[in-house]
Amino acid sequence: MNLPTDKDGEQRFLEAFRHSAPYIHAHRGHTFVLLFAGEALQGAVFEGLMHDIALLHSLGIRLVLVPGIRPQIDALLAARGIAPRFEQGLRVTDEAALDAALQAAGTVCARVTATLSRGWSHLPGSRQRIRVLSGNLVVARPLGVREGVDFQHTGEVRRIDTEALREALDGDRIVLLPPLGYSPTGEIFNLHAEELAREAAVALQADKLVFLVAGPGLRDGRRRRISQLTAAEVLALLSGRRRLDPHLERHLRSALLAVRQGIERCHIIGLDRDGALLLEFFTREGTGTLVTAEPWETIRRAVIDDVGGILELIRPLEESGVLVRRSREKLETEIDRFHVLERDGMILGCAALYPEGEVGELACLAVHPDYRNGGRGQRLLEHIEAVARRQGIRRLFVLTTHTADWFRERGFHKGSLDHLPVRRRRLYNYRRNSRVYVKPLDAA
Numbered sequence: 026m027n028l029p030t031d032k033d034g035e036q037r038f039l040e041a042f043r044h045s046a047p048y049i050h051a052h053r054g055h056t057f058v059l060l061f062a063g064e065a066l067q068g069a070v071f072e073g074l075m076h077d078i079a080l081l082h083s084l085g086i087r088l089v090l091v092p093g094i095r096p097q098i099d100a101l102l103a104a105r106g107i108a109p110r111f112e113q114g115l116r117v118t119d120e121a122a123l124d125a126a127l128q129a130a131g132t133v134c135a136r137v138t139a140t141l142s143r144g145w146s147h148l149p150g151s152r153q154r155i156r157v158l159s160g161n162l163v164v165a166r167p168l169g170v171r172e173g174v175d176f177q178h179t180g181e182v183r184r185i186d187t188e189a190l191r192e193a194l195d196g197d198r199i200v201l202l203p204p205l206g207y208s209p210t211g212e213i214f215n216l217h218a219e220e221l222a223r224e225a226a227v228a229l230q231a232d233k234l235v236f237l238v239a240g241p242g243l244r245d246g247r248r249r250r251i252s253q254l255t256a257a258e259v260l261a262l263l264s265g266r267r268r269l270d271p272h273l274e275r276h277l278r279s280a281l282l283a284v285r286q287g288i289e290r291c292h293i294i295g296l297d298r299d300g301a302l303l304l305e306f307f308t309r310e311g312t313g314t315l316v317t318a319e320p321w322e323t324i325r326r327a328v329i330d331d332v333g334g335i336l337e338l339i340r341p342l343e344e345s346g347v348l349v350r351r352s353r354e355k356l357e358t359e360i361d362r363f364h365v366l367e368r369d370g371m372i373l374g375c376a377a378l379y380p381e382g383e384v385g386e387l388a389c390l391a392v393h394p395d396y397r398n399g400g401r402g403q404r405l406l407e408h409i410e411a412v413a414r415r416q417g418i419r420r421l422f423v424l425t426t427h428t429a430d431w432f433r434e435r436g437f438h439k440g441s442l443d444h445l446p447v448r449r450r451r452l453y454n455y456r457r458n459s460r461v462y463v464k465p466l467d468a469a
């Protein structure tokens with residue numbers, strides 16, 4: 026790669042690289058099931074997409090790829106003068122369509138495998154070639170006759186060979202699952218790629234299910250990207266008055282089902298942008314739509330594994346004197362006191378509560394500078410107040426040097442050392458000269 030030579034370019038590169046580094050760490054070892062629409066193979070995006078998939082693999086992400094083959098089947102049928110038949114949103118796979126599906130799946134898998142087999146000399150660990158695995162990993166059954174329509178060779182997933190999938194992923198292979206399934210009687214079924222991807226993600230308890238869709242992805246009525254949706258918001262969108270593109274509607278229904286089945290993050294990403302996968306996973310803004318069961322930032326009690334993330338967050342604040350310095354050891358022993366605001370495996374904020382009878386100290390409240398002014402500090406404070414109330418604490422106090430106004434605007438009033446429990450008063454650092462702010466809490 027040629028590094029930018031001008032100062033601005035250099036600065037932008039450094040910021041982008043520093044910004045992405047925590048995501049690289051957060052995704053390593055995670056499993057992503059990635060469906061890409063058949064359109065991905067037709068346009069100029071294909072090379073870029075395969076490159077980015079190879080890059081994700083080289084960064085230690087466990088990948089299952091599910092290629093869609095709908096446009097390829099349609100093209101093959103059209104070449105034979107046959108019109109495709111869809112009923113209830115699904116293809117009716119007669120003999121001709123099954124032939125086309127087999128041919129399309131074979132060609133698509135061969136192209137994906139061939140491209141991934143290329144030497145990606147600039148990627149980390151590139152001396153080892155990428156190994157791709159396919160096989161009889163999906164047991165299928167016929168969809169049968171529904172509402173009077175015989176779907177013939179269209180099938181549905183009966184079982185995924187999770188053990189074989191896990192073995193392949195543990196062995197550092199990319200798994201390629203074309204939308205075909207095999208029955209114990211030796212029949213072949215044409216599967217809905219989206220259903221297959223969802224079933225695979227659920228079977229593997231994948232960290233992410235990703236739909237790379239033709240076009241720009243999900244937009245609101247004013248053509249602006251919808252960047253996040255909770256399950257409840259997806260439902261509202263599906264039952265609302267706005268007419269959605271039928272493909273996007275299906276993706277949304279699948280995403281909804283997936284999050285209900287325990288997949289924490291489901292992404293719908295438009296294929297029309299080069300590098301869309303990288304932008305979605307390694308930048309704060311993303312480029313697609315993230316569907317989660319609950320709001321995707323959560324506050325939870327900290328555990329020992331969070332120590333590193335908390336230290337990263339508070340070190341700069343300690344160095345500038347905003348927070349009191351804590352050693353790693355002290356943080357480890359006091360980790361039970363901490364609560365963290367987490368997003369996508371990254372710690373964006375933290376706060377600690379030290380109870381002493383009916384009094385509690387709120388300490389170490391911090392939000393990552395890139396994420397301030399979004400109400401996160403307020404949410405952490407409300408969370409700590411709720412925890413304190415549950416513990417029977419009637420008065421919260423905080424010692425602050427820089428942030429008095431912030432607390433005053435949130436119901437704290439100026440107090441004195443007399444408001445501190447005796448033990449805490451003895452530890453008070455007169456050189457630091459923090460001010461005491463106090464907030465009475467109503468009973469839970």
Ligand SMILES: CC(C)(COP(=O)(O)OP(=O)(O)OC[C@H]1O[C@@H](n2cnc3c(N)ncnc32)[C@H](O)[C@@H]1OP(=O)(O)O)[C@@H](O)C(=O)NCCC(=O)NCCS
Nearest residue numbers: 389390391392397398399400401402403425427428430431
């Ligand atoms: C204080 C802090 C936790 C707030 O986090 P946040 O997520 O930005 O908080 P919110 O979004 O809920 O609140 C933002 C509002 O507080 C204001 N604010 C931020 N820092 C402030 C300060 N030091 N004094 C007064 N107001 C402040 C912002 O201007 C913004 O006001 P606005 O809504 O009118 O625009 C964050 O600024 C931080 O980490 N600061 C450094 C650590 C610190 O001082 N901790 C407290 C020590 S005990």
